[in-house]
Amino acid sequence: xxxxxxxxxxxxxxxxxxxxxxxxxxxxxxxxxxxxxxxxxxxxxxxxxxxxxxxxxxxxxxxxxxxxxxxxxxxxxxxxxxxxxxxxxxxxxxxxxxxxxxxxxxxxxxxxxxxxxxxxxxxxxxxxxxxxxxxxxxxxxxxxxxxxxxxxxxxxxxxxxxxxxxxxxxxxxxxxxxxxxxxxxxxxxx
Amino acid sequence: xxxxxxxxxxxxxxxxxxxxxxxxxxxxxxxxxxxxxxxxxxxxxxxxxxxxxxxxxxxxxxxxxxxxxxxxxxxxxxxxxxxxxxxxxxxxxxxxxxxxxxxxxxxxxxxxxxxxxxxxxxxxxxxxxxxxxxxxxxxxxxxxxxxxxxxxxxxxxxxxxxxxxxxxxxxxxxxxxxxxxxxxxxxxxx
Numbered sequence: 001x002x003x004x005x006x007x008x009x010x011x012x013x014x015x016x017x018x019x020x021x022x023x024x025x026x027x028x029x030x031x032x033x034x035x036x037x038x039x040x041x042x043x044x045x046x047x048x049x050x051x052x053x054x055x056x057x058x059x060x061x062x063x064x065x066x067x068x069x070x071x072x073x074x075x076x077x078x079x080x081x082x083x084x085x086x087x088x089x090x091x092x093x094x095x096x097x098x099x100x101x102x103x104x105x106x107x108x109x110x111x112x113x114x115x116x117x118x119x120x121x122x123x124x125x126x127x128x129x130x131x132x133x134x135x136x137x138x139x140x141x142x143x144x145x146x147x148x149x150x151x152x153x154x155x156x157x158x159x160x161x162x163x164x165x166x167x168x169x170x171x172x173x174x175x176x177x178x179x180x181x182x183x184x185x186x187x188x189x190x
Numbered sequence: 191x192x193x194x195x196x197x198x199x200x201x202x203x204x205x206x207x208x209x210x211x212x213x214x215x216x217x218x219x220x221x222x223x224x225x226x227x228x229x230x231x232x233x234x235x236x237x238x239x240x241x242x243x244x245x246x247x248x249x250x251x252x253x254x255x256x257x258x259x260x261x262x263x264x265x266x267x268x269x270x271x272x273x274x275x276x277x278x279x280x281x282x283x284x285x286x287x288x289x290x291x292x293x294x295x296x297x298x299x300x301x302x303x304x305x306x307x308x309x310x311x312x313x314x315x316x317x318x319x320x321x322x323x324x325x326x327x328x329x330x331x332x333x334x335x336x337x338x339x340x341x342x343x344x345x346x347x348x349x350x351x352x353x354x355x356x357x358x359x360x361x362x363x364x365x366x367x368x369x370x371x372x373x374x375x376x377x378x379x380x
Contacts, residue, residue, distance in 0.1 A: 009295065015209070016213075019209055019271060020206075022267075067287055067291070070281050070290075070292060071291070073281055073288075074278055074292065076277070077274045077275065078278075080270065080274035081209060084271040087263065088267045088268075091264070097257055098257065100260075101257070106198075106199070135362050136329065136362040136364045139361075171329075172326040
């Protein structure tokens with residue numbers, strides 16, 4: 001059962017992340033983010049396939065099969081959430097005439113989503129997200145980092161912040177204002 | 191266009207909230223929360239119907255219709271997200287044998303979701319969420335309040351906290367620890 005649990009937790013977390021990222025892709029009009037959403041959806045398909053196999057192998061009798069069917073129902077729902085989120089980013093594959101208002105509609109609505117650029121003068125350069133303990137210290141969560149042409153989504157604690165990083169953060173207005181000053185090197189982290 | 195915008199923002203926000211609530215209903219094994227998810231899904235259906243009518247009336251030529259079609263695509267995707275989220279809570283309508291592991295699997299995984307009971311000795315009793323500025327001050331967000339048999343979801347700033355309220359909060363561990371002490375009356379808010 002252990003790995004069925006791990007798979008289900010991963011499926012749940014990816015289904016939440018993909019909704020966040022899909023709207024973010026639209027708000028930032030970012031084809032790179034859209035590609036990551038599509039790649040997350042493929043990972044979800046793999047995970048759901050794996051959990052189906054594992055649950056079938058785990059069920060030895062009708063009672064166990066009934067218990068495990070609930071897990072499959074959640075997994076399928078999470079997969080459908082991911083599919084629907086991906087429909088949002090397909091808009092970015094088509095002509096821009098279909099989405100002229102969308103970034104401005106949503107960016108005004110979602111006041112908790114911000115973009116912060118890390119200057120080489122910032123005191124957070126070369127420190128890890130976990131070491132800084134950003135979420136606990138500031139109330140904002142780093143949902144993605146754009147580094148050159150590459151994106152790092154839902155970064156782990158061991159990811160080290162570099163000069164030039166673009167951080168996509170979600171959180172309180174105060175937390176954002178602080179992160180903005182720190183990232184510009186106008187205020188020290190400590 | 192103004193009301194199409196407002197409708198779309200409401201649709202986006204409800205689609206994010208419903209995913210959060212659906213998993214929460216499972217974690218807390220709460221039929222009340224499940225009923226609210228189902229009611230949110232019906233509200234989504236109404237909103238999507240309204241936005242279809244509004245966009246059709248707003249389009250005067252093929253160019254405008256193309257621009258508006260992107261809005262319908264996002265609204266449909268949000269509706270599908272809500273439908274999928276509702277599939278998760280249908281598990282709560284059926285026999286408990288289908289979901290014996292689920293609350294424990296997810297509650298261990300989602301360390302950011304907590305339940306806090308407000309004692310009549312707490313200094314936050316009779317103060318509003320907006321006045322306390324809970325999210326900015328503590329880094330935790332109140333996602334729902336259970337008051338007697340009633341649930342208040344995604345409470346606005348003018349909601350006043352009462353003795354006996356059960357707060358469902360999401361946020362940092364430090365923020366949760368603080369809220370827990372304050373709710374028990376062991377520490378003063380100010």
